[in-house]
Amino acid sequence: MKHYELLTILKPTLEAEELASKVEFIKELLQKNEAEIKHTNEIGIKNLAYEIDKNNRGYYVVVYFQAPGASIKEIERILGIDEQVLRFLTIKYESKKDISFWDKLSTPKKEIVKGEAKVEPVAKSATETPVEAKVEENV
Template sequence: MKKYELMFILNPEMQEDERVSLISEIKKELKQAWVKLAGEDDWWVKDLAYKIKNSSTGHYLLYTLESDWKAFFDLTKLFNIKKDIWRHIFIKLED
């Protein structure tokens, strides 16, 4: 399996319980897609380079994953329909 990073920008206006619930749901979906979570880093709220949905800040999350790249197709579809996930990107790491 190859290593990837998955970065999210979440809505910074979410309540704490909503954010915890969304993060739990993300981890559950990763597990169901046979993606191994090798590390996670919560960068909290940071300034954005440009406004997203009239906000100049976003809540950043970074996950290190081990998986086959095919799992990311279904995950991308799921992440795109979540209103509080503003952006996400999968990045392949060097071997």
């Protein structure tokens, strides 16, 4: 199984429920095509570099997944037919450096235990002045 990233730009005119169902549709599409989803990142509405189908903005969704190479063609075919999808881009990760990125996605972040104290930096007050270094003069 190879590592992939799928960036999808959806129409910004969709309601919140429609956006949620479209994101779920994309996840189900990947799973039906033997993909194993590692991470999903819903970026939200962003301005487009140029107008697409009379839209200046789009709802961005990024899905990181592993899948056999043969299933990508079918995934892209179905996304190309969908009228709610403005654009999509599939990126295949091949180098060891890129694949090491996947280990970071699949590793859960350490949660803070209730008993642990958080270390916060102490802010300097606006009235403090820096201490000047003393210079000794030899006479």
